[in-house]
Amino acid sequence: MQNYPAPAQALVAEMTAAAEADPARAVAFQGAPGANSHIAVLEAIPNALPVPCFSFEDALDAVRDFRADCAVIPIENSLHGRVADMHFLLPESGLVITGEHFLHISYTLMALPGHGKITKVMSHPQALGQCRHWLRANGIAPVAFPDTAGAAAAVAEADDPHLGALAPSISAGIYGLKAVEENIVDSADNTTRFVVLAREGRDIPADDGPVMTTFIFEVKNIPAALYKAMGGFATNGVNMTKLESYQRGASFSATEFYADIEGHPDEPHVRRALEELAFHTKWVRLLGTYPRARERGFG
Numbered sequence: 001m002q003n004y005p006a007p008a009q010a011l012v013a014e015m016t017a018a019a020e021a022d023p024a025r026a027v028a029f030q031g032a033p034g035a036n037s038h039i040a041v042l043e044a045i046p047n048a049l050p051v052p053c054f055s056f057e058d059a060l061d062a063v064r065d066f067r068a069d070c071a072v073i074p075i076e077n078s079l080h081g082r083v084a085d086m087h088f089l090l091p092e093s094g095l096v097i098t099g100e101h102f103l104h105i106s107y108t109l110m111a112l113p114g115h116g117k118i119t120k121v122m123s124h125p126q127a128l129g130q131c132r133h134w135l136r137a138n139g140i141a142p143v144a145f146p147d148t149a150g151a152a153a154a155v156a157e158a159d160d161p162h163l164g165a166l167a168p169s170i171s172a173g174i175y176g177l178k179a180v181e182e183n184i185v186d187s188a189d190n191t192t193r194f195v196v197l198a199r200e201g202r203d204i205p206a207d208d209g210p211v212m213t214t215f216i217f218e219v220k221n222i223p224a225a226l227y228k229a230m231g232g233f234a235t236n237g238v239n240m241t242k243l244e245s246y247q248r249g250a251s252f253s254a255t256e257f258y259a260d261i262e263g264h265p266d267e268p269h270v271r272r273a274l275e276e277l278a279f280h281t282k283w284v285r286l287l288g289t290y291p292r293a294r295e296r297g298f299g
Helices: 006-021 036-044 056-064 082-095 125-130 134-139 148-158 170-175 225-235 266-278
Strands: 024-029 050-051 070-077 096-106 105-109 120-123 141-144 161-167 177-186 191-198 211-217 240-247 255-262 281-291
Touching: 006 050, 006 170, 024 036, 024 056, 036 096, 056 070, 056 082, 056 211, 070 082, 070 125, 070 148, 082 191, 082 225, 082 240, 082 255, 082 266, 082 281, 096 120, 105 148, 105 170, 105 225, 120 125, 120 148, 125 134, 125 141, 134 141, 134 170, 161 170, 161 281, 191 211, 211 225, 211 266, 225 240, 225 266, 266 281
Parallel strands: 024 050, 024 070, 096 281, 120 141, 120 161
Antiparallel strands: 070 191, 096 191, 105 161, 105 177, 211 255, 211 281, 240 255
8 A cells, every 4th residue: 555645545545444344345456546447346346345456466466365356457448459467467367257347438637726737647558548649739748657546646645736647537536636627538439448357257158148258379389370270260150359469478489369259168169169279279278258248340
């Protein structure tokens, strides 16, 4: 808690104590109270007791250590792409994806009451990236901070009339700041996808509504390895909605992939596709099968 700005610490302590008294309802999120992740918890699990955690690692540890039943973590944004840390932390966490939630994102520029001309704005790098055109057009310098609501708390603590924060609008009220301009975003359809992470997966029957399955794999170091690995999804009619590569280690010789598909591993066509994937890769690891929160496809 010592990492949070002082204006956030009392509320963090209060929320943490409430969760400790009822860990079955505790849901961890990264950030200070008022962050987008806090809002996502309240929307995705209305009965939850949100637990603020300073870092993604802290949020995952809270679940692993039984201090929280699950965590709600952002994994990608429609404007700024993937939340890079999670593609490394999720496979290492040992946790399972049990759900997803989509949150519409917009930000409020907030500052101290009686502020002067805002020349610098603090926020999470994702938020700064989602508003980079607006910041440039207004001649405001971005300053990175670990989370959006924490940036609002830091502005309240800094006592700098030229410093602002980009954060969800509720953060202004929480930390005693003034909303300078609302609904700031470079695109009106800005959306972040969150996943729910738990210690154990849910038993979802293959015929129990639309589901998503997430997995990671490493291709063999041979020509056309990815093409061969992906062939089974095309021939079996499995819709792959996401495929991203990332490098692990400094050798740049082993490429790992993160993928989302529509369907359940117990469905015959999905099972055949995954079997063919396993044949053409070094390894495959399922990260979770969970209810689909939003239909994919072209609108």
